[in-house]
Amino acid sequence: MTISQLFKGASFAALLGLAALGTTSCSKDFIDLNDPTRLPSSLGYTDSLSIVTGVTAAYSSLQDMYGNGSNRGLFVYAEIPSDNSFAVTSGEALNEFNDFSLSGLNPRLPSQWLVTYRAIARCNIILSRAGAVKLTDATRNRFYGEVRFIRALAYFNAVQIWGDVPLVTSEITSIPDAYQFGRAPKAQVYTQIEQDLAFAEANLPATQTGANLGRATKGATQGLLGKVLLTQKKYGEAATALKKVIDGNAYALQATYASIFLTNNEMNTEILAAARYSRGALGIGSYFSTWFMPILPTALALTVNNNASQGQQFNSVDPDLVAAFATSGASDVRAAASFGSSGTGAAILYYTKKYSDVPTSAYDAENDWIILRYADVLLMYAEAVNEGGTLTPAALDAVNRVIRRSRGLPVATAAPAVDLPATISQTDLRTRLELERRLELNFEGHRWFDLVRTDRALPVMNALFARTGIKPITANNLVFPLPIQEIQTNPILTQNPGYN
Template sequence: MKHRILICLLIAAGLLGGCKKFLETEPEDFVTPDNYYNTEADLRRALNGVYNRLIDNFGRMYSRGLFSYLSISDESFYKNITINNIKVMEFDAGQLDVGRFWETCYQGIDRANLLLENVNKPKMDETRRNMIRGEALFLRAYYFFLLVDNFGGVPLKLVSTKSPTDNFLPRSTVKDVYTQIVKDMKEAEGLVSDISNYAYNETVTKTAVQAILARVYLTMAGEPLKETARYKDALDYADSVIASGRHSLNPDYKQIFINHSQDKYDLQECLWEVGMFGNQLGSSQLAGAVGIENGLECPDDKIGYSGGGIHPTARMFEMYDSGDIRRDWAIAPYKYVISNGITSKSNYTDVQIYDRTIGKWRREYETATPKNRTYNSTNFPVIRYADVLLMKAEAENEVNGPNAAAYSALNQVRRRGYGKPVNTPDAAVDAPAGMNDLAFREFLQNERARELAFEGMRKHDLMRWGLYLEKMRTLAAEITSTAPSAFRYAANAAKNVTERNLVFPIPNTETTVNHLIIQNPNW
């Protein structure tokens, strides 16, 4: 987080009895809703605490998990991980990372609820109060979106925790959770500020809300709800972002990610980013692992260490044409090696596809020093303008067929991917003309994989398209039959995927104490 440090607030409530004088003294070192939320600054600090849960020091949110081991798909595999690990989809309801993911989302929800319950306390400018309310509403909804997208129906907790003895809640239906998400986000849309009022994109703004609403509606249109009428809602919200004129594609694909590594903001391309701050070497504990967990292999701390733990599948590599410049940026064409004390690049050969690693965020571009082996300040992009254009193309196709508007949105992304002017037709790179809706859908699905590779979207997309099981089963067969023998283990995650993996298990930490919770099937 380059603009601000998000402060994690610990709000506690105490019930004191008796009549002794010291018990009547106003506490000075104890934060409660009664002696807090009295100023605008208090509200801002509390809002920072809501944002804070998107980072999570344990690495289960956007600092690490949501773009890596919580989003296993057919685009990548973990090096040298073979058995008994979430990274190869072999785990149960006691898995620590899944449990922590659940808990962190509910921490964010509870903090948002507490802020919303107290947002009217201080005397302050009403416009600024409404901005805080809007951001808190959106963030609460976004945490619920992460939960329902990964667990199915979840308890719909809309009031803050007052006591450890508060009543437990049963799971709400997927439909009811999405209804609340849409309600909160639509209210937030009219309250949050415009991105033009900021020099950074770590704060939720109007176009960010609209873009995420488009994502929510596309998800509702697919599995498991299959509310196909929501494609029109997704189209409307994608169109709202486009019509705002606030955003455009960065003409240089690789520069998007170089900017992240260099702690630079790109408000045109990146509508909303989760901000990381520092590298855990100082007092601030808000760093992430973007480009480390998912980085190119480098043993040199000065350049920026990464073990290169995540490798692309051949399927992912072969989705790109050789002229698509995104391939050799998203998938590293080299690694760093040290020989006789000298660090140099070592290029992969044409046949070393499985040896390669993710190359999207390259630590060699980081400017902050000293560099930590496991943490950095590289932001993570939750939603980019390219995603908005691809959502526009998808929704347009589902509502109106593969018309000129659908082709235009899709081809802007493709042209940028080949280093071409985005608004100039180019027969060499544009999507094939004359496709029917089925062919366009399949082409669009592959284009999303190419553009958004390793950004935590592939699993989400395959799930909502109802393709996750099919893609993982065919991946297992592909790797087993065609991968070099040293990399046949890369099929293990795909082999372990069954129907139960369409959702995560409700964590044991929840089912043990909340007897109203019903576990997901086969967990």
């Protein structure tokens, strides 16, 4: 078996022991993932060019983690289990995420696990090898900062999906060594994430431009750190990190909500971080337009996005989210930009519009996956301050800016008709923030993790399940099962309680 074959296998040992890095060149600047060759980890890394190639390969992992041909991506874990979405298609085992009928045999689990640890392995290789390559200290530390940002993101996703996970921070060069890694407590994983992001914050530039647009920045690091701290209920520290993004003035809300998601407006002023894709038969297009659009008759399909006849509707908008938008009122412009519908009456089916595009062919769209944007930062900042116990004018203004934009109003101008009052209680603001995050960030990979973070997953989902006849979930369902293949390969790994 070749190194390349081992790399593509599902086993934990092969994944960590022998990682392959791809060389790149593409229309989307530095993020070209069209692997013309494979560079085994045991070769190369003797000069600056090979390090650049390795860092680019680490960035390519973002496509793997957020969705491509080899892996369905984060929406499987962040949207389908929530009250935002449900899966329609058969044959993908996505329905098991709808009703939490999961076991470790679900085929979506090993692919997400593999691409997560592949990303981590690629980052670890750069961190292990770049020290011996002739680079200026500033350049080396910038590369280190970029891959530590990516590693932190990979671990943050992993710990939210599985809880305790193997914590690997150095290059593994033999398969026996890989078997030494069991599950580390999630508190230990979070400590490593915070350390990675602290280093990245200190060594990354405030902005990226030109060919470097899309690389990690100081603001992206601060925003991700804020989310990591908020998830741990470290409210004061989270508020501090998020306020740095706001005070840095490198980001701003787009004037109109719909413009955030236009393919001709990618990496706009609102985007802190994104997994980048590029259509054009280069092998690096995004799959989301095909995955999420409905299956429609050709005539109707052409009125939707010129490609909907190829739609698979993996991820359908739950009527509960549609109802939440209706309650928000007709003035909420986010509804029209967020979802459309096909069919009528009992046969009506809703679909997300945030990833609409006209691909050159199926699975070859332009849409990036937005990982973190400024509206998210503003809402998290308001949440962190509110949970800290003393609401400030700055925190209230942060959420009011998002609300104003949702009504088509200028974000910087007070709007008494829609602004939340300074006298709002902590409980009422908590409830409103939950709603605003759901409506603002729908189908962007946040809802399920938001519910878990705020201890609202059980009451919210069980209320929905009581209406729809689905069995209630328990605390065991707040994380997902480990892939059974990984447990069979590495016996020191254990399964999460309640799963087999």
